[in-house]
Amino acid sequence: MRSHRCGALRAEHVGTRVRLGGWVHRRRDLGGLIFLDLRDRDGIVQVAIGPEWTPPEVLELATNLSTESVVLVSGAVVGRPEEARNPDMATGDVEVHADRLEVIGQAELEALPIPVWRTKGEDPPAEELRLLHRHLDLRRPELQRNLALRHRLLQRTRTALTSLGFYEIETPILTKPTPEGARDYLVPSRVHRGQFYALPQSPQIYKQILMISGFDRYFQLARCFRDEDLRADRQPEFTQIDIEASFVAPDDVYSVLETLFLALWDEAGHSITAPFRRIPFHDAMEHYGTDKPDLRYEVMLTDLSDVLTGRGFRAFDEALSSGGRVRGLRVPGGAALSRRDLEALTAVAKEAGAGGLATLRRKGTNLSGPLAKLEGLSAEIAGLDDGDLLLATAGADEVTSRALDPVRRAVIARLDLPPTTAHAFAWVDEFPLFERDPETGAVMFAHHPFTAPHPADAGQLLRGERAGVRALHYDLVYNGHELGSGSIRITDAELQLRILELLGISKAEAHQRFGFLLRALRAGAPPHGGFAVGFDRVVMLLAGAESLRDVIAFPKTTAARALFEDAPTDLDPAELNELALKVDNA
């Protein structure tokens, strides 16, 4: 039907006849001469309609053509006059002199509540309208580009992992509910009245079974479902690149993932280098206050207890004597921040739970700020060069970390510090295996209950100690975003039972919930481990999009609603009855 795509035409096509299909992006009717911008997924080309080359009936058609209608155009590709070229368009050196025009799909005005074409600088239509009229929103070149990139990244994932010896294997979408972790999306069974499937939160157990079955290396572009409240970077259904490999240690997993990420970033036009940096969890918390530090910037947290206590600042001295520390940031050039900026930083710290944020600015030899009156504190002792700023807060490490991470990011933003690199990847490892619920004090999984303990901490674990036990768990962090996480799994059924027991899950309960995994582990399990990449987030970052909704064709709203197709919906009583369900709207 077509000879070319609109966006493909170039100077080399001049002199050829083409047949194009596309949407009327814009129309400029100059009276005797009409220009159409014809759009398809590859781009836009100008179609010129004029009495010298266009028959009168086609001219007539073009005069009444509405934007967003679908047309088939035939004509000759001609070079534009020198002064009429458009350097901002990929096809701007040429145009198509149309002599045939068929209107295939007339776009009715009422069917176009939101514009596809948008004036430069104008805000996009409300998100609600964009989602409601998704078929129109998706016509916009940005979203076409984003989804094209998503496609290329998916294909690159397949080729990269395939050439590393991975098999793509699908796992069930209808699976077994898991009481731990996120809430499951549940699916009632018609055949087994009163029983339910769950949609997978991830294919975790299935991929372990595949390793035990001897497939050696598995990946899947897995759809996952979690019934939890949404965020800008969280959708109820999402895609992860799910990976598992046998006979591996963490280094082997890192190497696979580094190869994959080199390929993905290359696909988006970025050259990055491996191996990635490694940071133990403890160091990340100590130097950045978070387990997903943005390592593009050099500013780091430091322990200021020695420097700032014993000098008559009561809040600091008290924190130290009750087991806390004074921690903060030395910010080169930070003295340039205004008083208003410093107040804003203090607000950030307090918002994050700090008691306050004390400041010390050095300009020349002059020290100013609340810390300037500390006894015997000099610029040298404080470690400040001319123009530097010191920020400090005191308390338990959890409190100061939680506060100083956002303070650090706010300082970087306010000073507009230059990044030392555009792409800062790092592995964060040596996570604790357990964590405590801050309210109940109960011990919980820090990750999932199949994560292997660090072999160096096996002794502690055997003695029943839990506090300092590390896990063979790792996160991949990029520019302050967590791209994914993984671990080496437990392959010993006895150890698996013991870990579950430490978490208060009895043997009987363990068998009821995870029996199929335990049974498999007893049948000869290879050492194995893997990783899961948050694919939507990767696409979002590489596309430069601000929301996951801009890299997902049909996303949900923050209330987990699908506006375009209007889901979820009520069911007929007959349908409910068949599923043995009653809706109680009390």
Add this chain to the structure above:
RNA sequence: GGGGCUGUAGCUCAGCUGGUUAGAGUGCCGGUCUGUCACACCGGAGGCCGCGGGUUCAAGUCCCGUCAGCCCCGCCA
């Protein structure tokens, strides 16, 4: 579950301490126009001011509730 922001013409927005006929740009309709590319110019139509209640002589504007979208906290092993 909690907090914040937003809701005015098809779309994007303005609308002051409550005051007479609710505006702009764009799109749309009609007209002029042969080198535009945000075409230009002339004219026109277009409003449940999200919804419900209240205060007031008077509400787009103030108050209460509610719905929707977005952002954040909790949550997301």
